[in-house]
Amino acid sequence: MRLKDKTILVTAAGQGIGHASAIACAREGAKVYAADINEETLSTLPGECPGIEIHKLDVCDRAAVDALAKKLPALDGLFNCAGFVHNGSVLDITEDDWAFSFELNVTSMYRMTQAFLPGMRERAKVTGTASILNMSSMASSIKGFPMRTAYGATKAAVIGLTKGVAADFVKEGIRCNALCPGTVDTPSLRGRIASAPDPVEAEKNFIARQPMGRLATVDDMTPMIVYLLSDESRFVSGQALLVDGGVTI
Numbered sequence: 001m002r003l004k005d006k007t008i009l010v011t012a013a014g015q016g017i018g019h020a021s022a023i024a025c026a027r028e029g030a031k032v033y034a035a036d037i038n039e040e041t042l043s044t045l046p047g048e049c050p051g052i053e054i055h056k057l058d059v060c061d062r063a064a065v066d067a068l069a070k071k072l073p074a075l076d077g078l079f080n081c082a083g084f085v086h087n088g089s090v091l092d093i094t095e096d097d098w099a100f101s102f103e104l105n106v107t108s109m110y111r112m113t114q115a116f117l118p119g120m121r122e123r124a125k126v127t128g129t130a131s132i133l134n135m136s137s138m139a140s141s142i143k144g145f146p147m148r149t150a151y152g153a154t155k156a157a158v159i160g161l162t163k164g165v166a167a168d169f170v171k172e173g174i175r176c177n178a179l180c181p182g183t184v185d186t187p188s189l190r191g192r193i194a195s196a197p198d199p200v201e202a203e204k205n206f207i208a209r210q211p212m213g214r215l216a217t218v219d220d221m222t223p224m225i226v227y228l229l230s231d232e233s234r235f236v237s238g239q240a241l242l243v244d245g246g247v248t249i
Ligand code: NAD
Pocket: 011, 012, 013, 014, 015, 016, 017, 018, 035, 036, 037, 038, 041, 057, 058, 059, 060, 081, 082, 083, 084, 085, 104, 135, 136, 137, 138, 180, 181, 182, 183, 184, 185, 186, 187, 188, 189
């Protein structure tokens, strides 16, 4: 059990990578608090694996985030997974699109970290360590992709946020890392494919940019997520870790 006795909060746990991560962490012995804005998709989780408690949470709602931080015990692990993909070039992005992308993809992580870090610091005084994992992407400061300017800018900012938190709290045993996946087959990716003018072509293009010749599954992501939230990664902090099927070779 790689996460035995750990308490871990996962956002965006209703579907996709967050959902799979909540299950993977619970299977490794963690007590998992699974949060999402969508209560309906969250509701299946406790039946899928013991050790998961669900909480409706909008990570953009400061009062709700603070209230949850008061309600939960101090965390050993925080996985800030919530995020949104804006599709468009710089000429297509409205002020509202830009603001929303930063609000959900970056500001929510600052907010969650500010709310939960005090408890994690106390916890780290007892256990020696606690881990924050922020969801970034290969589409960030690492690599540019067509029609992903707002998204890439937010995910680059996530790496900056991650390094700042890592630098400030490294001496207290708090680690903070960013995960940078390739293209992962999740409900929102299926939505992006379905809403393309030619969905068959769109799927082909998503696969073509993956040198391994296939999309990632959520289960390609969870081993790295469990590792980064576990003590196995105790000497790793401030890093942006790519799990991208070779895109950035
Ligand atoms: P998804 O996009 O299919 O699901 C996102 C989940 O976030 C949903 O359950 C939704 O209800 C929840 N959510 C949305 N707004 C929220 C809010 N305000 N508060 C709380 N929850 C909210 O899942 P995914 O594709 O696995 O993406 C998860 C994360 O991984 C995102 O940050 C995304 O940018 C990142 N990512 C995804 C891919 C990919 O190819 N799928 C690649 C790299 C990074």
